[in-house]
Amino acid sequence: MYQDFNVMVQELNSIETLRNDFVSNVSHEFKTPLSTIQGYVQLLQNPDLSGEERQVFLQRIIEGITQLSQLTENVLKLNKLENQHTLMEKKEFRLDEQIREVILFLQPKWEKEQLQLDIQMEKVKYFGNEELLYQVWLNIMDNAIKYNLPTGKISVKLAQTKEEVVLEVTDSGIGMNEGTVTKIFDKFYQGDTSHQNAGNGLGLSLVKKILELHQARIDYSSIENVGTTVMIRLENTEKNVVAQSVELQVIRMLF
Ligand SMILES: Nc1ncnc2c1ncn2[C@@H]1O[C@H](COP(=O)(O)OP(=O)(O)OP(=O)(O)O)[C@@H](O)[C@H]1O
Ligand SMILES: [Mg+2]
Structure with a gap:
């Protein structure tokens, strides 16, 4: 009660x-x-x-x-x-495959702008909420396309160490000044208020919330008229997953 x-x-x-x-x-x-x-x-x-x-x-x-x-x-x-706080359904899935899926989904958009994509992704297994993380990559990639310039570049790198999984997305777009970078996670904040670009400034608020629920970090570095790099660091869960499955095996052996 x-x-x-x-x-x-x-x-x-x-x-x-x-x-x-x-x-x-x-x-x-x-x-x-x-x-x-x-x-x-x-x-x-x-x-x-x-x-x-x-x-x-x-x-x-x-x-x-x-x-x-x-x-x-x-x-x-x-x-x-x-309202979610911590409870959410998690499972193991291939992160690199999910990101590739997002890139494929956005193909009409980046092809229209004739963007060049450089993708270097290691095979990475991750234990998290698949549906929510899809939204993260979708927003990040959508921004990298939307705030790019025609015939620009996007590089996507996914790598892992024992401790962490790091995703780095770099675009050669319009970039941001320091003042803008500090506000991008605010709800409804849009650098360009002229509404020339579609969207409502909620994308990165959602991204931040989802990453918080996964104890992940997100950092931006950007230079106006040069481009933006976003770095996302997730805890490498593969060792946790291995530990968990060993635990399960032990439990099965006991019963
Ligand atoms: N890669 C980027 N390059 C330059 N500016 C960016 C980049 N990513 C985000 N921004 C700036 O941060 C603001 C907030 O981003 P966010 O994704 O939250 O909203 P949005 O893209 O404007 O709209 P929505 O995501 O709701 O469609 C953007 O309006 C833009 O000014
Ligand atoms: Mg966005």
Whole structure:
């Protein structure tokens, strides 16, 4: 009962925090796509439009709706993670394969910008939450593409030592100044406020939260107009996994 009550208070607190953030930050994020949708719906009411114009306006409306649904989805994901604390399903999987999967998924985006990818990944097994970590690589790679320049480069390196697994993603993009780097994990922060790039500034807030749940570190180094390197350090769990399976074998032998 006491436990339940504590959990309830905690949940209410975080809902309250979310609500405050929601009012002050999200309203603007919602307004932009909503006014886009409103504008094009009004334009569509004109009966003299050509079929081609109609298609263009409909496409803009679809884009606005996609933006809204992504925003809602990310707010919900973040809220869920903030209430998650430590409990989550973990299993062993191949990290290099997962990252390759993300790169493949993003292929249309990096091909469109004619980016050159240099991928050097060791075979790495990791024990963690597969679904959440997928979101991490997706956000990091999406940023490396989005904040790059056409025909730019991205290098992806994955290596492990006995102690840790290190992922390093370097892009040759627009980079950031020191002031920007300190704010990138803040909810809704976007370096470029002109909304030229799609997104809501929630990607790295999600990344940070997920990495915290895995006791991992993330560090950025960036130079404006040169590029950005992000380094993620995860504890190497292969030795833990081995230890665990030995433990299981011992238990099986005992019973
Ligand atoms: N590789 C990068 N190069 C330059 N700037 C970056 C890079 N990664 C992140 N940033 C800066 O950090 C900000 C926050 O990043 P984040 O991923 O949280 O949001 P976003 O990409 O703008 O939107 P979303 O991830 O929600 O689609 C970005 O708007 C951008 O200014
Ligand atoms: Mg992003």
